Amino acid sequence: MLHLKYSLGLALLAVLLAFTAPAPPRKTRLYLIGDSTIAQKVGQVFPETGWGMPLATFFDTAAVVVDNRAQNGRSTRTFLAENRWQPIVDALQPQDYVMIQFGHNDEAENYPDRYTSPADYRKNLIKFVTETRRKKAYPVLITPVTRRRFKNGQQEETHVAYSAATSEIANTYKVPLIDLDKTSRELVQQFGEEPSKLLFLQLAPGDHPNYPYGRNDNTHFSELGARKMAQLVVQEVVAQRLPGLADHLAKPTAKNAVPPTSTTKDAQPTTP
Template sequence: MEENRWQSVVDNLKEGDYVFIQFGHNDEVPTKKSYTTEADFQANLIRFITETRAKKATPVLITPVARRKFDDAGKIEGTHPVYSELVRNVAANQNTLLIDLDTQSQQLLQQFGVENSKLLFLQLAPGEHPNYPAGKEDNTHFSELGARRMAEIVLANIKSLKLDLADRIVTPETAK
């Protein structure tokens, strides 16, 4: 909002467009510049929904995607419980479509397990990548595989929500 990025989205919206709204990762961290209080976070989501609908476009709320965090017993731990719940509540109160990416990405991480889930994130050994000569252990940002798996979750939800958009998504094998 402060960087005025939302306004350019609204200004370019057309009837029939979809707006996928996903925030929370940085908004919930009090030490980050982008920290947003719970009340402001909800107000912003409602504003995005209202302004999207005013342009006859369809808003879709998405909970924050899970970070890779397991307890000592190997059980995935939620890292966005408060802000994910805020998104769910706003979706319910505003009768807005919801993709619960937090829950579904946690399920995926649990399926992969403690060690294999590292494949989904930016986990690099020293010398493995020129941008990270000392290596990198990042449990927030995805590898290409992780990004693709999260995108697959969103795509599955687009289809299960029966959005018209689903009919326009093709795989390379069916693209003409």
């Protein structure tokens, strides 16, 4: 009888401890919305890699969860029309982040199924920003990552109007801006015209079984290119001291080491 009472007492104590134990700290969820340059890729298109794929390796997974919702071929207009945005809004919690990078498909005038005028592009970015802040979460605008395009040995700017529109909205609404268009162009230029092919999906016939006839793609990234672009994003997270992200980086390894920044600037206002 004493043994039964003792067992019941231990069971009751365990239940009480379970209910009174402090809940683990909530992880910051970092949503990524955008196009194929960021998106998760299926095995059939490997080695094509979106820069959102390696991004998670740069953060302490005990504190930050990267939730990549980017989709191939989407513009701001089609991302909204396909109801890909509303589920994110519904799930947002205070202090979460939404990184927003579109432009490649918005500017595609030859593809009316995805093209978005600069005016509508601005309206859509404003919608993403205001609805993120309404949930007391943090928006971050990112200019569209560059395509590889050289002329006379110089990497050209490939998203003039849409990068300018992104920067304009960031400035008007006081949103942190990662100018990935600029930093990725500088990176491609540093590599040089021929070596920069290593950053993109450039394959000769027979190089990979997924591309038996080769691939000459100056938009989508190789594994190396995606990791380099993710490094540029994280470098700006650190430089701008974005709270909840900059203070939760993973311990450096050979794969996720972030090059030091040449300048360190204060974060732009991130009040939701």
